[in-house]
Amino acid sequence: MGGGPSTAPDRSASHPTAPGNPAPAAPLTDTRGVPAKAYTRWGLPKPLAPVPERPDRTPVLKPSGPPVVLDRVKTNDKVVFLTYDDGAEKDPQFVKMVAELKLPVSMFLTDSVAGSDYDHFKKLRDAGGGTIQNHTTGHANLRTLSYEGQRRQICGQQDRLEAHFGTRPTLFRPPYGNYNSDTVRAAGSCGVKALVLWRESMQIHNMRYAEGDRLKPGDIVLAHFRGPDELKGSTITEMTTRMLRRIQDQGFTVARLEDYL
Numbered sequence: 001m002g003g004g005p006s007t008a009p010d011r012s013a014s015h016p017t018a019p020g021n022p023a024p025a026a027p028l029t030d031t032r033g034v035p036a037k038a039y040t041r042w043g044l045p046k047p048l049a050p051v052p053e054r055p056d057r058t059p060v061l062k063p064s065g066p067p068v069v070l071d072r073v074k075t076n077d078k079v080v081f082l083t084y085d086d087g088a089e090k091d092p093q094f095v096k097m098v099a100e101l102k103l104p105v106s107m108f109l110t111d112s113v114a115g116s117d118y119d120h121f122k123k124l125r126d127a128g129g130g131t132i133q134n135h136t137t138g139h140a141n142l143r144t145l146s147y148e149g150q151r152r153q154i155c156g157q158q159d160r161l162e163a164h165f166g167t168r169p170t171l172f173r174p175p176y177g178n179y180n181s182d183t184v185r186a187a188g189s190c191g192v193k194a195l196v197l198w199r200e201s202m203q204i205h206n207m208r209y210a211e212g213d214r215l216k217p218g219d220i221v222l223a224h225f226r227g228p229d230e231l232k233g234s235t236i237t238e239m240t241t242r243m244l245r246r247i248q249d250q251g252f253t254v255a256r257l258e259d260y261l
Helices: 036-041 092-101 111-128 147-165 181-189 236-249
Strands: 068-070 079-086 105-109 131-134 194-196 200-202 207-209 220-224 253-255
Touching: 036 092, 092 111, 092 236, 105 111, 111 131, 111 147, 131 147, 147 181, 181 194, 200 236, 220 236, 236 253
Parallel strands: 068 194, 079 105, 079 220, 079 253, 105 131, 200 220
Antiparallel strands: 200 207
């Protein structure tokens, strides 16, 4: 009848969720902090490759002078950059996808279509660590406007985005990729540091390349906030999954554009 420790087996060891025991460890995640099941849930065959801890980059944004114009970033890293235009489609499932996969997306917003729900894009920005950038107030073909007309389109959207999101964009994408010397001058007067074009554009199922048929390090990829009506029944999440698969198939991963500028 001694008072020593009991020799009865500790059954709680085989029952990790028994009362008093700690909860099971969280599922293993990749270097991005994304669990493998998240990639499976969004239709990807494997995790996205990690982004280099120290980007191989040559800073291109200048503290003064006219904005630079770029469609690719100079780097040896096998990374490309996801950019989305306009803002007509506001799918909450895309917010979930960006959050779960921690996708860094640069959003070039047009007030005439995105302005009806800027809170949606605030959620999207916060979900993946993305950024909000400028795509004019009304998606005008800037080549058809005077300098002052262009300035109203660009500066007006700078003001709106700063008011809604708390920061003034440094990047600007001219609608349709159309610009001239007045565009560069007007954008610079509004605080823009770079006009951002693209090397590839994502269609419903495949990429369209500006040259060749392969991605190159530092390419900027264009997509749009579009829904099933414009994507022939596909959703923006399905289109993005196809885009990510094309990127993976070519041995690339996605990085945050602003980290390389």
